[in-house]
Amino acid sequence: MQLHFSKKAMSLEEGIFAALNAKKNELEARGMTIYNLSVGTPDFEPAQHIIDAVSEAAKKPENYKYALVELPELLEAAQGFFRRRFGLALDQSEIMALYGSQEGMAHLAWALCDPGDVVLVPNPGYPIFRIGPQLCDAQVWEYPLLSQNGYLPRLEEIPEDIARRARFMVINYPGNPVCKAAPESFYRELIAFAKKYEIVILHDNAYADLVFGGRKGISFLSLEGAMDVGIEFYSLSKTFNYTGARASFAIGNREIIQKFKALRTQFDYGTFLPVQYGAIAALTGPFDGVIRQCREYEVRNHTLCQGLREIGWDVPDSEGTMFVWAPLPKGWTDSERFCMDLMERSGVICVPGSSFGSLGEGYVRMALVLPPQKLKEAVESIRRSGILNDGESTG
Ligand SMILES: Cc1ncc(COP(=O)(O)O)c(C=O)c1O
Missing domain, CATH: 3.90.1150.10 (Aspartate Aminotransferase, domain 1)
Incomplete structure (x- = not known):
């Protein structure tokens, strides 16, 4: 055949x-x-207390059913973690679990774009930033990241007609592959740009806890106005070496989180419960x-x-x-x-x-x-x- x-x-x-x-x-x-x-x-x-939490939970037969949603204890753990780590006062309706940021990125455009809508992605950038939107027939517009600009986008150089058609923009700092962190001034400029053109911002914060030179990674959501325009992915893969467990969060603007959550119920029957218990241990344990x-x-x-x-x-x-x-x-x-x-x-x-x-x-x-x-x-x-x-x- x-x-x-x-x-x-x-x-x-x-x-x-x-x-x-x-x-x-x-x-x-x-x-x-x-x-x-x-x-x-x-x-x-991963730290031993994380491995122990997964192993203990995996011994219990009741943990093999469909989880369907996040455990209340997981949402609570995440809420506390994001408050301590980034100073965010999130409501639980502003938090959702993903099977990894990669998966979240692969599906986000389904919630935000119709075919032909524009998505702004970095070039060079982590490949799923481009592939995710393309899979749902969105049109990708690549903004250049150049060493002479400190690998930051020049927002004023994004053509007006593209900005007006853009549904969302992906940013990633510290970024893979450019290995650059962004100053707070950049995020402030970005929030103003997003408001002007009504573009949703997705910040992939996978490397929030891998920032060098005495600096500390931040959440862009902690800046004024960010919750109005965007969401952020925070992954447990690199911070806690929980890579294969596939555990990450989307946090931020409630409407976006709720719409994305509703869409994901079509294919997401919830993260495997032992993985959720391991995530709780990671988020509530020593840092x-x-x-x-x-x-x-x-x-x-x-x-x-x-x-x-x-x-x-x-x-x-x-x-x-x-x-x-x-x-x-x-x-x-x-x-x-x-x-x-x-x-x-x-x-x-x-x-x-x-x-x-x-x-x-x-x-x-x-x-x-x-x-x-x-x-x-x-x-x-x-x-x-x-x-x-x-x-x-x-x-
Ligand atoms: C920028 C970036 N985002 C997301 C991921 C994947 O994260 P996760 O394991 O949560 O899917 C990676 C992995 O290398 C990455 O470099």
Whole structure:
């Protein structure tokens, strides 16, 4: 039988990731030491009290029914957490659980857009920001994030007709892949822009607890007027290493949360109850481990970037996230080709910047998922490979 697939399904190929993975397997089979800096999964573990809460709940047969909604204790835990962590006074009707921010992003446009409506997304940006709206036939308009503008959008450069047609705008600070935090002044400007053009703001705050340089991640909802215009995703994946459990929240404007919740009842029968109990433990438990972990990421960040600078690759330290955004070394312009050659010659795997949008070309993203000693070894392996001395034409 000749199977037919939709244009959407055909357009979402694995692409470079399949090629990177095949090459990785080949090099491993040859016995090469691999430094995999391509993955976005933390190598840190969840705290024991979180694992205990999940395990205890998983032993009880009654926890295997459809959850349907958030446990009242979860909403209460979230309410308390967002008050302590960000100073937010949220009503429980302003909080909802998601199976991860990725899933929330994949579905949000269903609640806010009709086919042809415009969604403003960052380029470069985390791919689901663009793919989510496209899946519901919205029209994506990419706003550029350029290093010379501090990777912040120039709101005044968004054409008037696009701004008028835009239903929502996705922002993400500290951002993946640009590794930049945003100043409060930017959020204030953004809130005014959103009000002027009646654009909903979605702030993906996945890296709120991974901000470096003595700064503390904030919620944009804590700024005046933000609750009128937007919502925020807060994920337990990176803060609590609860990654595989798939637990995240959408918080903010009540009308948006309620409409999104109503739409999701079509496919969301509630987060698995043991996962909810684990989330309660995370949100109500001690937070010092999260702060320590942030410092460890910061040490990794500095170890890697400083090490690369010392061998002649000019890579700036990140301001936040669990990644480093590195401009290609001199002589290289094609990020896919650089990543393949780098892996072949040094065993270091990173993600080509082009997979985050056209303006990601010229960069690679490295994840801080190895301890400092291993990162030093990765740097040494890059030095020994000689790749920084010969560009694309000789590579
Ligand atoms: C910017 C950003 N948002 C969301 C996610 C995914 O979060 P979750 O695990 O909650 O789906 C990631 C994961 O890498 C991310 O980088």
